[in-house]
Amino acid sequence: MKKSRLFSIACCFSLCVLAVQILILRRLLQKEKKETKSDLALVFISKVLNLSFKHNVPLFLIDPKVFRRIQNGSEDELKNCHFLCPSQKILHLATIGPLSTQIQKIAFVEAVEAEGFQLRQFTGSDPVLLQHSLNSPIPLHFIISDELTTIHISVFYERPAKFWWCGGYFPNDKELHDLYELGIRNEDFQMISKTAAFDKVEVHSAAIHKVKIFVPVQQEIFLNYPQNTDFIECNYTQARYFHERYGRDESDEAEIFRSKAFKLLSKAKTLLDNLKIPFWLSSGTCLGFFRECGFISHSKDVDIGIWIKDYKPEIISAFSTHDLPLTHSFGKVEDSFELSFRDNDLKLDIFFFYEEETYVWNGGTQARTGKKFKYVFPKFQLCWTEFLELKVRVPCQTEEYIKANYGPKWFEPIKIWDWKNSPSNVLENGQWPLDEWPEVIQLLPLPDQN
Secondary structure: OHHHHHHHHHHHHHHHHHHHHHHHHHHHHHHHHHHHHHHHHHHHHHHHHHHHHHOOOOOEEOOHHHHHHHHHOOHHHHHHHOOOOOOOOEEEEEEEHHHOOHHHHHHHHHHHHHOOOEEEEEEEEOHHHHOOOOOOEEEEEEEEEOOOOEEEEEEEEEOOOOEEEEOOOOOOHHHHHHHHHOOOOHHHHHHHHOOEEEEOOOEEEEEEOOEEEEEEOOOHHHHOOOOOOEEOOOOHHHHHHHHHHHOOOOOHHHHHHHHHHHHHHHHHHHHHHHOOOOOEEOHHHHHHHHHHOOOOOOOOEEEEEEEHHHOOOHHHHHHHOOOOOEEEEEEEOOEEEEEEEEEOOEEEEEEEEEEOOOEEEEEEEOOOOOEEEEEEEEOOOEEEEEOOOOEEEEEOOHHHHHHHHHOOOOOOOOOOOOOOOOOOOEEEEEEOOHHHHHHHEEEOOOOOOO
8 A cells, every 4th residue: 555655656746847847848949949039030130230231321220129128128138139029020220311322222122132031112202302392202111021020221311400300101001911911010110100300319330249230329319219209291382372372471571570580489499498398389380380381471479389287487597598588477387377588579479288188278368457368279299390490399280270279261361360359269268366466467678688
């Protein structure tokens, strides 16, 4: 009986040891398989990068997943992942279009295909040339793939406002299916389909697992890509039609205003950028951008919007010390806040916007009566644009924003405008209590600007 029990125990122990050995062997085989895939991906990436160096098509890293891993990953993860972790099949790179000639790009494409890799090229129109009614196709994206890995290359172009622009390409159904088969998913697809704008950054040569590649010094620019990079182009066709229909004021007075307004907006942008306060073109300045791709010459001021959550009291001192004195302050931070600054004979209005559950609004105050007004807009996101060689933000849903403020006839020029009655979205919003007037209605004397 004892021998039978000992035999049973020995059998159970042997089976347990065997099960553990099988489990360890399976893990080792899985690890070896993952390492093999990782090694093959590294070989593929290395070959493509070497070809890019050989044919003078320099590529640099813009992949947000890689940058997040560098910033937050453990040493073991960084050691084992090389460029791509096993779960990642796509690597995002970029090149600066004008840094290589068309001949060099063609040679690079032919060399990649000669290696047996699949290559897809997506092209689009050059928006700078479209401003002058010229349509010239330019490369926007390259997709290079082998059996396991895909490299997506965005082609960046420098715009007159000194930032990098990358055109979006929306694939047709077949192209979409092919990209999906390559492992391209939502975040990757957005980096192909969305037109984007980036501040220019320095890039330097680096080596990742002995593979030479260029890497941006300011990696935070791409850390959350494609968020906060959406770009929309001014509609130059619409602007030309507007000027053909209504004419363009080219009087000396109008040209002087445009020049002064540009300088004022440029100065405000510099000061707010230094304070890290995002702003967007609002009211008449936004209408001028959307309708005419320029300033409305008879508006006589510059209008911008800022979320109230981004307000910093340093705005007033920063503007005042750069010859933009505060002329009036209406409302308070909690309600209907508005600031105006003066640049000689030109005014800069800053409207602060408040977010509600289903809409956003900014306030207005009549100095003489203390009456409050509320301007209601549908919710919107912010996009980058190029406005007269300045990289600034506008509401992505620009037409809806304009229609809310100016109504369905926004395209028709109107020279007489009453801020209390003319806007389509204005609502009366009560009246400031008399004892609050010294705080909420501040009209400041201008310093001597001579």
